[in-house]
Amino acid sequence: MSEVKKMVAEQRNYSVLTTDDAKQIVINYIQKTELSNYEIEFGLPEINDRYDIWKVPLLYMKETIGDIVINAYSKEVDEKLSSKISVIRNRILSIQAKSSEKTKTRKKRSKEFIISNLDNMVIKGRAEVALKTLPDQSIDLIFTSPPYYNARKQYSEYESYDDYLLLIRKVIRECRRVLIDGKFFVINVSHVLVPRSSRNESSTRIAVPFDIHQIFMEEGFEFIDDIIWQKPEGAGWASGRGRRFAADRNPMQYKAVPVTEYVLVYRKKPCILIDHFIRNNPNPEIIKASKIEDDYEKTNVWYISPARDKRHPAIFPAELAEKVIKYYSFVNDVVLDPFGGIGTTAKAAKKLGRRFCTIEVCDEYIQYTLQELEVNLIDMFSERKIVYKDLSDKNDDEDFKSFEHLVHRLIHEGYSKDELYDALLKGINNIKNK
Numbered sequence: 001m002s003e004v005k006k007m008v009a010e011q012r013n014y015s016v017l018t019t020d021d022a023k024q025i026v027i028n029y030i031q032k033t034e035l036s037n038y039e040i041e042f043g044l045p046e047i048n049d050r051y052d053i054w055k056v057p058l059l060y061m062k063e064t065i066g067d068i069v070i071n072a073y074s075k076e077v078d079e080k081l082s083s084k085i086s087v088i089r090n091r092i093l094s095i096q097a098k099s100s101e102k103t104k105t106r107k108k109r110s111k112e113f114i115i116s117n118l119d120n121m122v123i124k125g126r127a128e129v130a131l132k133t134l135p136d137q138s139i140d141l142i143f144t145s146p147p148y149y150n151a152r153k154q155y156s157e158y159e160s161y162d163d164y165l166l167l168i169r170k171v172i173r174e175c176r177r178v179l180i181d182g183k184f185f186v187i188n189v190s191h192v193l194v195p196r197s198s199r200n201e202s203s204t205r206i207a208v209p210f211d212i213h214q215i216f217m218e219e220g221f222e223f224i225d226d227i228i229w230q231k232p233e234g235a236g237w238a239s240g241r242g243r244r245f246a247a248d249r250n251p252m253q254y255k256a257v258p259v260t261e262y263v264l265v266y267r268k269k270p271c272i273l274i275d276h277f278i279r280n281n282p283n284p285e286i287i288k289a290s291k292i293e294d295d296y297e298k299t300n301v302w303y304i305s306p307a308r309d310k311r312h313p314a315i316f317p318a319e320l321a322e323k324v325i326k327y328y329s330f331v332n333d334v335v336l337d338p339f340g341g342i343g344t345t346a347k348a349a350k351k352l353g354r355r356f357c358t359i360e361v362c363d364e365y366i367q368y369t370l371q372e373l374e375v376n377l378i379d380m381f382s383e384r385k386i387v388y389k390d391l392s393d394k395n396d397d398e399d400f401k402s403f404e405h406l407v408h409r410l411i412h413e414g415y416s417k418d419e420l421y422d423a424l425l426k427g428i429n430n431i432k433n434k
């Protein structure tokens with residue numbers, strides 16, 4: 001009788017012998033990471049006896065999202081050879097976005113004319129969470145300038161550039177939900193300069209607007225325009241870029257002094273005909289009052305001086321906000337700024353007869369905004385507690401009691417922090433809608 005041929009894993013005395021062993025190791029590994037929240041499937045694990053490893057492909061909605069590599073002897077996951085968890089997570093998010101976009105476009109397009117019933121609002125909280133309290137399709141225009149990504153680890157709020165982009169994606173995704181179909185999202189962004197860390201190195205740049213553009217494309221927006229906000233020439237020299245060339249004038253050392261920022265314009269799909277918003281508006285006076293005067297910007301280059309304010313290091317000029325609001329919204333519309341700073345967008349909206357909703361995480365900036373705009377504050381997030389003052393002020397005892405009951409029940413049921421947060425927001429909305 002011929003001897004049964006041993007499998008490679010057996011011949012090599014590996015600890016990981018079968019494809020099932022390999023999958024189980026990956027399942028255990030994934031359970032300890034943020035990927036445990038997603039329904040990940042596995043391709044066929046492959047053995048590589050040259051390097052003594054097993055490679056297990058990961059799939060999400062039938063698409064490959066990365067590989068996890070296991071040392072065949074030690075059974076340990078080799079993180080250097082495996083795909084990075086953050087990269088896998090981003091692939092999942094972009095697959096989710098593509099698939100929800102497909103289902104949405106398959107749904108019948110609504111031609112109903114929506115008039116938002118939101119009042120003016122200043123919300124203190126994190127945009128990615130605070131936005132969840134706003135109803136679907138309640139905003140007519142979004143104009144914002146996101147926080148700056150500081151590439152120097154010691155100054156950065158974000159663990160990595162990937163984490164920064166994840167925050168931007170979460171905000172764009174929620175913004176899409178609250179924006180009325182076919183309406184505009186305008187965003188002011190610029191590349192980030194990474195200063196050189198020693199004399200032997202040169203400075204580099206991160207093309208943040210191009211990465212954010214990709215997110216808009218994946219999250220169900222149509223690209224409309226790239227407006228260049230051009231500042232006076234002197235404005236760019238502060239960045240230090242171009243100084244070296246100015247002194248030495250050697251070819252290849254040339255670096256352009258940045259005097260522009262992008263104002264990128266997107267529209268929420270489905271892009272209903274603009275005519276729909278003009279013809280179907282029940283109030284013709286609004287259309288008349290929203291007409292734009294003769295001296296409007298004719299090209300995509302807008303010359304505007306930057307603004308300075310001792311109270312905030314990175315505001316945009318009121319002139320920029322006013323132009324965007326005039327060109328992309330009607331009188332009485334609701335204009336949202338999820339990264340509101342000291343309220344430049346909100347103030348411009350008010351001046352132009354629009355309603356406003358501004359969200360900002362920093363209490364100091366919120367206080368400056370409140371000094372200039374007469375409106376109640378909705379304070380929904382402080383440290384690890386959810387404070388929803390407005391709710392306790394406005395609702396009678398009966399409602400507030402049920403809110404408290406909800407919190408106790410959820411804690412008792414062992415909800416995780418994130419689940420509790422989501423559930424609380426749902427609870428808040430339920431009470432508000434009563």
Ligand SMILES: C[S@@+](CC[C@H](N)C(=O)[O-])C[C@H]1O[C@@H](n2cnc3c(N)ncnc32)[C@H](O)[C@@H]1O
Nearest residue numbers: 126127147315316339340341342343344360361
């Ligand atoms: C570039 S500034 C916007 C300034 C604003 N355009 C103005 O003119 O005042 C970005 C703002 O986002 C705020 N911010 C950062 N992370 C946030 C978050 N997760 N949610 C809400 N606001 C945030 C910062 O505190 C900062 O004020």
